């Protein structure tokens with residue numbers, strides 16, 4: 001985990017004080033409403049339906065147990081004793097008072113946390129792979145690079161007033177668990193033919209109103225040039241991105257309107273001017289950052305334990321959980337565990353203060369004090385010794401964090417929707433409950449195989465519905481919540497944008513509709529074929545016929 | 553309007569010209585970009601210092617060869633949300649070696665001063681109703697810089 005030095009610490013403390021002064025001047029009438037809006041957004045502060053909402057950065061999804069306890073404490077002291085973990089690996093508080101936000105930021109700064117650029121038209125917190133360091137096929141741990149990008153982006157003087165928000169994700173493996181192809185920039189660690197390590201750079205992915213898959217604009221960038229190249233991309237975007245229409249302001253629209261070639265030429269021309277200069281990364285710096293991400297001290301004898309095999313054989317529920325919610329680790333005798341923040345009939349991604357404290361304790365006891373957040377709104381303990389899996393499973397079960405639903409439609413990704421978000425067009429949380437109630441037979445869910453269900457309450461697509469195998473988008477029809485389905489999306493290395501099934505469906509029929517889609521799949525799938533592959537093979541038509549049959 | 557130059561309140565010696573009439577005045581003229589394009593030769597021939605106002609829409613190429621004739625480039629910030637001026641200023645310094653005054657005009661207020669300064673802008677034309685002497689503290693609110701910029705080209709890993 002990155003260890004802050006004096007300067008890192010000083011920066012976030014100064015930023016918290018700067019915001020305190022901005023709030024003071026705003027409350028004294030010295031900053032107009034619309035201008036303050038921009039300033040508060042750059043510090044993650046929204047004005048929501050009921051109250052302000054504060055989004056705190058969890059950079060590349062990595063938290064220490066101490067930080068998680070601090071989040072629990074903030075939720076107790078300033079909020080309603082819970083927090084919401086988001087699809088961008090960050091955390092949100094839904095009920096803070098504006099006047100108290102500077103104090104919250106000061107408290108968070110004590111544990112090296114901040115809300116810098118978690119919202120607004122600037123470079124947002126950097127996403128990364130929640131299984132970094134776990135799999136043997138990883139080329140390199142992407143988190144040091146994510147941290148290097150974070151530092152470069154933090155309070156960058158040139159790019160604080162971009163045409164629109166800007167999201168970067170970095171991954172170190174061919175398997176894409178960070179949805180890099182739907183980010184404004186995707187950074188992939190790669191090796192070239194000469195065996196040198198560098199980056200493949202994608203630009204122009206994104207969701208929202210005009211979903212697009214990112215395009216490769218450079219297939220190999222020497223590693224020391226990473227920041228110079230990013231600076232060139234951002235400069236081109238800052239100068240030429242559209243500012244007259246917020247729906248056309250993302251970089252994906254610029255790339256589309258210029259064409260990839262022209263866009264690339266502009267970036268490369270700018271890069272030519274600055275490459276080899278001061279921005280060139282130094283080995284000493286990269287090494288210093290990497291040193292903070294060394295693997296923990298694994299137990300060399302972890303695999304010798306026999307209790308794990310015994311429990312697997314004797315306790316079916318435990319074995320099911322292992323099968324669904326854990327993955328093998330490259331270190332023998334270890335597994336990585338997903339904590340499902342999808343408790344039965346609870347809002348996806350929410351944790352109470354008590355749960356946060358307990359998870360922090362478990363992290364200390366079993367996971368080297370580390371917690372990760374995922375863009376599926378879950379958490380990960382990445383290094384669990386096999387002998388600890390059973391007691392951990394029991395403890396998580398008591399906390400409601402061990403539902404064996406990873407990769408099923410019960411592991412639904414869902415934004416807060418109409419209950420909290422002022423931009424929402426439709427309810428989402430009640431739909432999530434409806435789905436959970438309807439589909440609570442685990443054996444049925446397992447039989448369906450890997451299936452991602454993602455639901456957003458409006459076209460802003462915070463839950464990435466376009467890249468769900470099944471996506472649900474909430475729309476408003478004369479004040480009623482309706483839902484539009486898309487099929488065939490993927491956020492992984494085979495990324496694709498789902499296609500709209502047909503006209504939207506009223507709230508009460510979401511469960512039935514889902515059932516019809518799943519029934520169709522079960523009938524027409526080939527042996528062992530994933531839902532996504534079936535949709536890719538046959539298209540939407542068979543699903544469409546079934547879903548809309550009754551209405552004809 | 554109140555003017556800050558190099559972090560100090562300063563008097564404005566420039567006359568802003570946005571019509572052909574104005575070009576006949578003596579003294580230091582700050583000319584809109586379109587006027588400059590049309591009257592560059594005449595302007596270069598006169599006594600007195602010259603400045604040009606540019607914004608994010610200005611096609612700068614014709615200006616670049618004459619940069620050394622300019623004592624001042626004013627970068628317009630049409631609204632506080634328009635950040636193109638930050639890149640324009642940096643490119644004037646970084647790519648075109650402009651060493652004269654770069655002045656921010658338009659929506660120039662407290663909370664952008666530090667970023668402007670880092671991007672190479674050293675003068676700030678602040679609307680009267682938004683000016684206070686207190687705002688000079690904006691430059692020092694944050695003293696840690698991860699990035700190199702025009703105030704100091706060294707990123708954090710090349711400092712010290």
Ligand code: SF4
Nearest residue numbers: 415421424457458462
């Ligand atoms: S998708 Fe829309 S409703 Fe959901 S959180 Fe985002 S902005 Fe709000």
